[in-house]
Amino acid sequence: xxxxxxxxxxxxxxxxxxxxxxxxxxxxxxxxxxxxxxxxxxxxxxxxxxxxxxxxxxxxxxxxxxxxxxxxxxxxxxxxxxxxxxxxxxxxxxxxxxxxxxxxxxxxxxxxx
Amino acid sequence: xxxxxxxxxxxxxxxxxxxxxxxxxxxxxxxxxxxxxxxxxxxxxxxxxxxxxxxxxxxxxxxxxxxxxxxxxxxxxxxxxxxxxxxxxxxxxxxxxxxxxxxxxxxxxxxxxx
Numbered sequence: 001x002x003x004x005x006x007x008x009x010x011x012x013x014x015x016x017x018x019x020x021x022x023x024x025x026x027x028x029x030x031x032x033x034x035x036x037x038x039x040x041x042x043x044x045x046x047x048x049x050x051x052x053x054x055x056x057x058x059x060x061x062x063x064x065x066x067x068x069x070x071x072x073x074x075x076x077x078x079x080x081x082x083x084x085x086x087x088x089x090x091x092x093x094x095x096x097x098x099x100x101x102x103x104x105x106x107x108x109x110x111x112x113x
Numbered sequence: 114x115x116x117x118x119x120x121x122x123x124x125x126x127x128x129x130x131x132x133x134x135x136x137x138x139x140x141x142x143x144x145x146x147x148x149x150x151x152x153x154x155x156x157x158x159x160x161x162x163x164x165x166x167x168x169x170x171x172x173x174x175x176x177x178x179x180x181x182x183x184x185x186x187x188x189x190x191x192x193x194x195x196x197x198x199x200x201x202x203x204x205x206x207x208x209x210x211x212x213x214x215x216x217x218x219x220x221x222x223x224x225x226x227x
Contacts, residue, residue: 001172006155009153030213031212031213032212032213032214034216042220043203043218043219043220043221044156044203045218046215049215051212051213089155089156093213097163097210098212098213099144099161099163099207099209099214100146100161100171101213101216103155103156104155105154105155106155
């Protein structure tokens with residue numbers, strides 16, 4: 001199956017600075033890479049995703065980049081705000097029809113006001 | 114808006130009890146999933162269903178079974194609960210397209226086995 005590694009495990013940033021989370025994956029057949037944000041006590045929610053035919057995607061302060069050759073993808077959050085504090089999970093699709101997702105272990109991001 | 118609901122937010126059971134966790138989605142999704150979430154371990158797939166009565170084992174199926182008799186409902190069964198099954202259980206659903214799709218999560222059930 002797919003193996004997704006996520007680094008660092010905890011990230012503290014000053015409000016207004018940028019945060020970057022990196023993930024690697026192992027299955028070259030993976031074609032869908034979502035990022036989920038989970039606030040304390042809440043369900044994971046999709047914040048951005050990218051497909052394998054695209055190298056970069058941006059949505060306001062959030063961007064994701066994908067390097068298929070190196071099998072890694074990254075989440076970039078600019079101008080961080082306290083409400084960005086959460087656990088972020090990366091994932092990669094795998095299996096028949098790419099219906100399954102393999103998740104990384106998660107990053108705790110703390111934005112310091 | 115997709116809605117995925119789970120039968121309980123919190124559940125306390127005793128060792129050896131049979132436990133049923135239920136999940137319902139209202140968007141006619143083909144795929145449904147059960148995950149277990151533990152601190153530092155991320156989300157681990159227990160079972161996956163791609164159609165009514167169809168199921169596939171995930172990464173950690175031992176001690177669990179599932180049932181999908183209707184498209185909108187996916188149940189997770191702990192045949193004989195043990196203390197190491199104390200965890201947060203998340204259900205999710207998604208469309209099927211062959212290209213990978215967003216999974217929509219339920220609110221989770223925090224299960225404590227005493």
